[in-house]
Amino acid sequence: MTLPQAVELALAANRSLAAARLARPIADANLAVAGERPNPDLLLEKLRETPHEAATLSLPIETAGKRERRIAAAQADAASGEAEIARAAAATRNQVRRAFFTLLAAQRRAAEEQASLELAERAAGAARARFEAGAAPRLDALQTELAAAQASNDAESARGQLTAARSQLDSLLARPPQATVAALGELAAGAVPEAEAAIAGALARNADLALLDRRIAAQRAKVALARAQQVPNPVVQGAITHGAEPEFEWGWRAGLTVTLPIFTSHRAEVEVEQATLTQLAAEREASAVQVAGAVAAAVAQAAVAQRQAQRFRDEILPHALEVESLAEDSYRAGETGLVALLQVLQSTRDLRLRAVQAGLDFQMALADLEQALGAPLP
Secondary structure, eight states: OOHHHHHHHHHHHOHHHHHHHTHHHHHHHHHHHHTOOOOOEEEEEEOSSSSSEEEEEEEEOOOTTHHHHHHHHHHHHHHHHHHHHHHHHHHHHHHHHHHHHHHHHHHHHHHHHHHHHHHHHHHHHHHHHHHHTTSSOHHHHHHHHHHHHHHHHHHHHHHHHHHHHHHHHHHHTTOOTTOOOOOOSOTTOOOOOOHHHHHHHHHHHOHHHHHHHHHHHHHHHHHHHHHHTTSOOOEEEEEEEEEETTTEEEEEEEEEEOOOOSSOOSHHHHHHHHHHHHHHHHHHHHHHHHHHHHHHHHHHHHHHHHHHHHHIIIIIHHHHHHHHHHHHHHHHTTSSOHHHHHHHHHHHHHHHHHHHHHHHHHHHHHHHHHHHHTSOOO
């Protein structure tokens, strides 16, 4: 599968992301709770004095737009929840990118080790043929067989790393471990954006900054709600009375209750919410500076890694493979000795593996850049 296919599967099936999405029903329930209105109270009385019976209905009346402010705060909290999900999705996407290219590098490394094994076996066959023909000492045959045995061990180790890398990607895709999956792509593929454009994009789309923006909006709503709580809610009362003979048989009374903010004015709650808002704004400003610095550093590292990976792909490896082929042909023809052949084989093997590592380093640098951006790479 390709990287976009892997990311799509992970976003749909990753269990951590699915758990984060379960916050949506909670946010909907909190919004419904915020929109509830206060219930009336019904008081039934049987009294010795007159009137002997009374039924009183009390209804609190919310003032200062408390219900609307509660709803606004709940909506802002829900938006923060969506930002949390977006951040979890960005983290999942970055994990998949790293696991995908780790698998791709493991595939390449296994292929290179297998190619080195086949070349070592051909060299051993050539040395054996020359020894049997009396053109080379037995030491040459033994040395090439030893090199082939070491190459076999290296190939087996590479296959083990491939299995581990496949399991890591399978877990992110919510697939059974060791499920058959192959990464399709090029280790040297990918574009590095300009630093200024990357910084501007990060400040506009970074998931962490977006989450802080939502939290700041939610906190502003909480400040407004705390201020509204300073206004008392009046309670309107109406009562029907019975049994006050001889003055009357049925009567009524009405009343209004208002809490006097003498001892508790809710001023401290407003100060707490306002101080929290100030803190969040400072955190957002500091995070923006950190994001810009991290993106600039990641762009520089990715650009260097890209040049190294491309140089291996376009210049170093083609020349190394040519030298390898010439060295093998030269040894078979008896023009060079075994030592020169083994040196060339070891050198080209190291270059092949370094090319794979350079490609992986470039992709990991892109993953670091994507993590610093807090959003998908363009």
